[in-house]
Amino acid sequence: MxxxxxxLEAMDAADPLARFRDRFFVPEGITYLDGNSLxxxxxxxxxxxxxxxxxxxGRDLITSWNVHGWIExxxxxxxxxxxxxxxEEDEVAVCDSTSVNLFxxxxxxxxxxxxxxxxxxxPGNFPTDLYILQGLVxxxxxRAALRTVAAEDVVAAIDDDTAVVVLTxxxxxxxRRHDMAAITRAAQDRGALVIWDLSHSxxxxxxxxxxxxADLAVGCGYKYLNxxxxxxxxxxxxxxxxxxxxxxLSGWMGHAAPFAxxxxxxxxxxxxxxxxxxxxxxxxxxxxxxxxxFVEADMDQVxxxxxxxxxxxxxxxxxxxxxxxxxxxRRSTERGSQVSFAHPDGYPIMQALIARGxxxxxxxxxxxxFGFTPLYLRxxxxxxxxxxxxxxxxxxxxxxxxxxxxxxxx
Amino acid sequence: MxxxxxxLEAMDAADPLARFRDRFFVPEGITYLDGNSLxxxxxxxxxxxxxxxxxxxGRDLITSWNVHGWIExxxxxxxxxxxxxxxEEDEVAVCDSTSVNLFxxxxxxxxxxxxxxxxxxxPGNFPTDLYILQGLVxxxxxRAALRTVAAEDVVAAIDDDTAVVVLTxxxxxxxRRHDMAAITRAAQDRGALVIWDLSHSxxxxxxxxxxxxADLAVGCGYKYLNxxxxxxxxxxxxxxxxxxxxxxLSGWMGHAAPFAxxxxxxxxxxxxxxxxxxxxxxxxxxxxxxxxxFVEADMDQVxxxxxxxxxxxxxxxxxxxxxxxxxxxRRSTERGSQVSFAHPDGYPIMQALIARGxxxxxxxxxxxxFGFTPLYLRxxxxxxxxxxxxxxxxxxxxxxxxxxxxxxxx
Numbered sequence: 001m002x003x004x005x006x007x008l009e010a011m012d013a014a015d016p017l018a019r020f021r022d023r024f025f026v027p028e029g030i031t032y033l034d035g036n037s038l039x040x041x042x043x044x045x046x047x048x049x050x051x052x053x054x055x056x057x058g059r060d061l062i063t064s065w066n067v068h069g070w071i072e073x074x075x076x077x078x079x080x081x082x083x084x085x086x087x088e089e090d091e092v093a094v095c096d097s098t099s100v101n102l103f104x105x106x107x108x109x110x111x112x113x114x115x116x117x118x119x120x121x122x123p124g125n126f127p128t129d130l131y132i133l134q135g136l137v138x139x140x141x142x143r144a145a146l147r148t149v150a151a152e153d154v155v156a157a158i159d160d161d162t163a164v165v166v167l168t169x170x171x172x173x174x175x176r177r178h179d180m181a182a183i184t185r186a187a188q189d190r191g192a193l194v195i196w197d198l199s200h201s202x203x204x205x206x207x208x209x210x211x212x213x214a215d216l217a218v219g220c221g222y223k224y225l226n227x228x229x230x231x232x233x234x235x236x237x238x239x240x241x242x243x244x245x246x247x248x249l250s251g252w253m254g255h256a257a258p259f260a261x262x263x264x265x266x267x268x269x270x271x272x273x274x275x276x277x278x279x280x281x282x283x284x285x286x287x288x289x290x291x292x293x294f295v296e297a298d299m300d301q302v303x304x305x306x307x308x309x310x311x312x313x314x315x316x317x318x319x320x321x322x323x324x325x326x327x328x329x330r331r332s333t334e335r336g337s338q339v340s341f342a343h344p345d346g347y348p349i350m351q352a353l354i355a356r357g358x359x360x361x362x363x364x365x366x367x368x369x370f371g372f373t374p375l376y377l378r379x380x381x382x383x384x385x386x387x388x389x390x391x392x393x394x395x396x397x398x399x400x401x402x403x404x405x406x407x408x409x410x
Numbered sequence: 411m412x413x414x415x416x417x418l419e420a421m422d423a424a425d426p427l428a429r430f431r432d433r434f435f436v437p438e439g440i441t442y443l444d445g446n447s448l449x450x451x452x453x454x455x456x457x458x459x460x461x462x463x464x465x466x467x468g469r470d471l472i473t474s475w476n477v478h479g480w481i482e483x484x485x486x487x488x489x490x491x492x493x494x495x496x497x498e499e500d501e502v503a504v505c506d507s508t509s510v511n512l513f514x515x516x517x518x519x520x521x522x523x524x525x526x527x528x529x530x531x532x533p534g535n536f537p538t539d540l541y542i543l544q545g546l547v548x549x550x551x552x553r554a555a556l557r558t559v560a561a562e563d564v565v566a567a568i569d570d571d572t573a574v575v576v577l578t579x580x581x582x583x584x585x586r587r588h589d590m591a592a593i594t595r596a597a598q599d600r601g602a603l604v605i606w607d608l609s610h611s612x613x614x615x616x617x618x619x620x621x622x623x624a625d626l627a628v629g630c631g632y633k634y635l636n637x638x639x640x641x642x643x644x645x646x647x648x649x650x651x652x653x654x655x656x657x658x659l660s661g662w663m664g665h666a667a668p669f670a671x672x673x674x675x676x677x678x679x680x681x682x683x684x685x686x687x688x689x690x691x692x693x694x695x696x697x698x699x700x701x702x703x704f705v706e707a708d709m710d711q712v713x714x715x716x717x718x719x720x721x722x723x724x725x726x727x728x729x730x731x732x733x734x735x736x737x738x739x740r741r742s743t744e745r746g747s748q749v750s751f752a753h754p755d756g757y758p759i760m761q762a763l764i765a766r767g768x769x770x771x772x773x774x775x776x777x778x779x780f781g782f783t784p785l786y787l788r789x790x791x792x793x794x795x796x797x798x799x800x801x802x803x804x805x806x807x808x809x810x811x812x813x814x815x816x817x818x819x820x
Contacts, residue, residue, distance in 0.1 A: 030471075032471065034472045038472045045463070050459075054456060057451050059435070061448055061769070062444045062448045062771070065639075097689075098687055099662065099686045100659060127665075128661045128662035130675070131661060131675040132660060135657070135661075135675065138658065138660075139550070141553070222688070228463070230688040246548065248548065249509065251509030251545075252537055252538035262537065276509045277506070277538065278640040279640045282690070283692050286692055361472070364670070
């Protein structure tokens with residue numbers, strides 16, 4: 001009684017999210033399982049981009065800052081995003097990159113916890129997050145210290161010197177999901193804050209920041225949110241911290257009166273103080289159109305479909321490929337919207353899959369990674385991907401010379 | 411023998427840059443003198459944007475990082491920009507916002523001058539620049555100090571504790587141009603560095619960074635460079651500083667091996683170390699198309715036309731409106747590509763001009779400001795603007811109630 005393609009066709013027919021697929025450009029003949037790196041293009045984003053460039057920039061020019069509300073874009077988009085990550089609309093701003101936003105919030109967390117020096121994270125965290133922490137600590141000298149401990153030891157490592165714990169909600173490589181509520185509570189019990197990087201969960205899971213009493217968060221606009229390559233990122237500051245947090249990247253957009261052009265910086269009283277320079281309005285336009293789709297979608301349905309697709313994928317791939325080792329958690333509640341397997345020939349296997357139109361990605365040394373985006377993928381895509389993987393791995397239909405190539409590069 | 415409109419028509423007919431106007435969307439019936447705030451839309455930018463979204467993002471998706479060279483965009487655009495600001499192509503990167511880039515370079519300048527604490531600037535500098543300096547000093551505590559002295563006293567104020575002087579090449583309000591070569595030399599004679607903010611000069615003047623032996627610079631992509639609202643900004647680091655300068659915003663794009671995904675940050679050996687997070691590829695695409703126009707243009711011709719237009723504008727406006735006080739330097743070598751006048755009723759005057767299709771802007775308390783963009787403006791635009799100003803000011807054809815309105819706001 002194993003699962004058949006017909007079973008998955010039936011699931012597609014019954015899928016309440018199926019109607020969203022047609023709102024995206026999904027390339028013909030491709031099974032795109034890399035939406036965790038770059039989401040597909042929403043059709044509305046293409047139109048919005050053209051309209052923003054042609055009419056707002058081209059025709060209305062400088063007046064668009066007011067007439068078309070450009071000046072409000074970071075908070076307008078933040079308000080939409082807030083709805084899908086369990087925040088209030090005045091707690092989220094869309095701006096800068098994830099890296100820049102993390103820098104702001106870690107420095108901000110230190111400002112909220114004077115006397116504490118330690119920034120706690122885990123080895124193998126998303127690399128740019130660790131790099132940013134290292135850069136900030138380098139700048140602050142003996143006023144801050146970075147400590148990394150294994151994920152399972154993080155809670156025990158929080159002590160009286162811990163200002164802030166910086167963790168990625170869903171691990172970029174394995175898909176492991178941290179228990180946001182439990183870790184947040186444990187940190188707060190010891191007087192520390194947590195910054196959650198939602199880059200690999202926002203848009204794929206029913207993130208509930210306020211349900212977890214989260215303090216601070218950042219995240220990425222171009223993965224599951226489908227905002228376009230290098231889309232603006234976002235940040236979340238719980239209301240209770242907004243009046244105190246200090247943003248060291250104090251650009252004009254974060255000023256209480258940005259158009260007064262006075263010499264002295266005075267932070268806006270609210271989330272606006274986390275803004276810095278002028279955002280790209282073109283990039284904002286594309287992300288705005290992408291967010292509109294999420295405002296229509298039910299995030300519980302999104303998370304449920306994600307879990308079901310990933311569960312099916314594991315079942316179907318394992319039935320075909322005993323050679324692959326599951327690296328992701330088996331239980332969907334402990335996992336994000338991606339599934340990773342390890343295999344010594346991971347690199348050439350992924351190259352062979354891509355050549356067959358199944359797009360996932362490879363992460364050194366041996367991980368093949370598949371992301372599942374509930375809004376535009378079908379259950380039958382899961383089937384087709386598993387079939388292709390079974391064929392490539394089972395028949396060793398890949399070029400092992402490719403493995404030596406990547407081994408020399410990385 | 412005063413100047414007539416026919417004289418300006420003759421200048422347009424002889425203008426070697428006249429052919430560029432047709433490469434832009436310039437709104438009908440508008441005399442757009444606000445390109446110093448937001449440049450007009452290059453026609454190629456609209457096409458490039460559509461192609462980048464539709465084909466690169468929509469069809470080729472994640473493969474575009476390599477196939478379409480997205481990963482090289484910051485340096486590719488930097489190389490083009492370098493040609494018009496007197497830099498080598500490996501000395502400029504396009505990334506982040508001007509504010510973020512200034513933060514990086516001021517922190518970087520402190521890293522290059524250990525033991526020196528003072529950051530020197532001038533009151534009334536572009537506000538976001540001062541705000542960024544205040545934010546950095548706030549973060550660094552007693553390891554840095556901000557000192558501002560009047561423009562004419564800056565050179566004398568440089569002392570043994572001065573790490574870096576931060577000045578805007580052309581003043582945003584008055585259009586006054588600093589002597590880049592002389593100030594750079596004076597600072598270097600005292601062991602200090604200078605960061606030039608080129609936001610109001612790049613694309614309008616023949617900036618010559620290496621000719622002035624400049625150390626560091628930042629600038630904006632959406633003013634005279636016509637890269638679109640909130641376009642990516644840029645930064646310049648002279649080759650001699652690239653191996654030593656520390657970028658505290660050490661995101662993954664600045665890593666020596668960004669795709670190795672290792673835990674430890676190691677800065678790229680070159681200008682790449684000044685990159686941080688993932689840039690908006692859509693925003694980059696528009697700016698890239700805009701920069702292509704400058705690569706075609708002769709910047710000496712651009713600066714010469716700018717000077718001539720501004721000189722004519724001053725002559726024509728002063729002949730019509732003795733009530734206006736010239737705020738900008740009269741000599742074009744001491745001025746950028748803008749002309750500002752003061753008048754107690756500046757706000758309602760500008761409102762009346764905008765209503766007539768002459769778009770400039772107002773800066774509190776009493777300045778009306780007009781920017782001249784050599785690539786898409788005609789000499790006859792200078793005439794038409796001066797005529798409109800003469801009519802509005804001379805006949806007091808503006809609503810003085812507007813003045814009280816703005817007085818209440820600012």
